[in-house]
Amino acid sequence: MSATASLIKKYNVPGPRYTSYPTAVQFDLLEPVSLGSYLQARNSSPRDISLYLHLPFCASLCWYCGCTTVITKKKSAADDYLDYLEKEMKYYAALLHPEHVVKQVHYGGGTPTFLTPEQLSRLGEMLHTYFNIAADAEFGVELDPRTFTREHLTAMMAYGMNRASIGFQDVNEEVQEAIHRIQPMEMVQKCMDILREAGISSINLDVIYGLPMQNRKRFARTLEAIKSLDPDRVAMYSYAHVPWIKPAQKLLEDKQLPDADLKLQLLLDGIAFMEQSGFEHIGMDHFAKPNDELSVALRDRSLQRNFQGYSTMNGLDLYALGMSSISSVGDFYFQNEKELDDWKAAIDSRGNAWVKGLRLTNEDRLRRSVIMQLMCSRSMTFSELQKTWQIDAKVHFRNEIRRLRPLEEDGIVSITEEGIQVHAKGRFFVRNIAMVFDAYMAQHKEKPVFSKTI
Secondary structure (H helix, E strand, O other): OOHHHHHHHHHOOEOOOOOOOOOHHHOEEOOHHHHHHHHHHHOOOOOEEEEEEEEOEEOOOOOOOOOOOEEOOOOHHHHHHHHHHHHHHHHHHHHOOOOOEEEEEEEEEOOHHHOOHHHHHHHHHHHHHHOOEEEEEEEEEEEOOOOOOHHHHHHHHOOOOOEEEEEEEOOOHHHHHHHOOOOOHHHHHHHHHHHHHOOOOEEEEEEEEOOOOOOHHHHHHHHHHHHHHOOOEEEEEEOOOOOOOOHHHHHHOOOOOOOHHHHHHHHHHHHHHHHHOOOEEEEOOEEEOOOOHHHHHHHOOOOEEEOOEEEOOOOOEEEEEOOOOEEEEOOEEEEEOOOHHHHHHHHHHHOOOEEEEEEOOHHHHHHHHHHHHHHHOOEEEHHHHHHHHOOOHHHHOHHHHHHHHHHHHOOOEEEOOOEEEEOHHHHHHHHHHHHHOOOOHHHHOOOOOOOEOO
16 A cells, blocks of 8 residues: 555544535524624625525435435426525625625536526526626536536526536446436537537536445546546545435445445545646645646635635635525625525525524634635745734644644644645645644534545
8 A cells, every 4th residue: 555545544534624614513593683784884895795506406316415405307496496596686785785796606506507598597687687797707607417508508608607517426327327317428528518619618527436336447437538528627526425414325325335445546546647637636626727727826825715615716705595505704604594495484584594604703713714724825824823813823723733743744744933834745634634723623523524534
């Protein structure tokens, strides 16, 4: 076994993905009135913002899925959902400063292309009615090749869509049958061709390793398929088997799930292939071509992380609409009702659907800053922390520095008088590094909450 493989085995423990800090498991019941007052005060002057819209519908359930979904074949369900999204948009439009600017839009799911082209046109019209969408806004949509058509793309591009993320997962029929998601390579290639012909210049592929029926030979076919599709970015996610959260995943337990050794080898094969194919390893499970914005941001230390993963957008207030979606605005995280009927009832009663969240303490904000620096810039400077937060960082984090020593001995980080530096091999372990600075980790040792870090 290689030294890297040995370290991955050693550090492959449950831990957060840190799309936020504190993480969503810390959220508690919110008092909507006080949050509303905070948001009104925050929007007394113009701000650049980001919008996330959760479109939860899927015609069938993919058995590996960990997302919040509504399974139905009735397109009329989306009409009703759009009625409520419009009510939610009206609420935020009244809350935001009239001169706000939307710099980023993302449609997530579920399956946004479950909606018909006509429904997507209506959604785009609603967005431009209630919000000031910048002409150059980054506008990404998650696509399912099984439902995507040229008409869908035309409807979305008319309102600003300029980026796409394709749910690819695995190219092998045996794996697709096991996870209940059949999409031949020809279908994915057609989706890619339509996007390229229309001028979409930023395309991501989502791939999953650790799925049932995967082995090294089959995963090699998936990697070769990625190369032939020629995306700009690749997200190579570890399958998170969390049946205590997603009971449908129990259906996969008799489908030859890869054991820990095989899953590790699939990861190493994937990383080696991506780097040999000219992609830069951004961190964790993200790869991008050297000229991609993510790669540029990594090099100039402007890379960020939010609920959609790695991003180049810095400092935007994120307003998330739709059931279960999570917003991040200033010192607050707040999440909408997770169940469709509860979300609709809340919108009807008060215009918003906030139910859980938290207000960050000063210590939370300090630790969030440290975690994001280590995950995005792969370094942290004590003097910068002292200047920004008026603390003696080496004293404040003396216990964390002590807990980092084993990672330093394993060549993952260096700790000097100046600060902490994540080494090249540390790209695999940024979640483990971040966990050292997570003040809430001790609360989660009694029951399973997170997937494995690698």
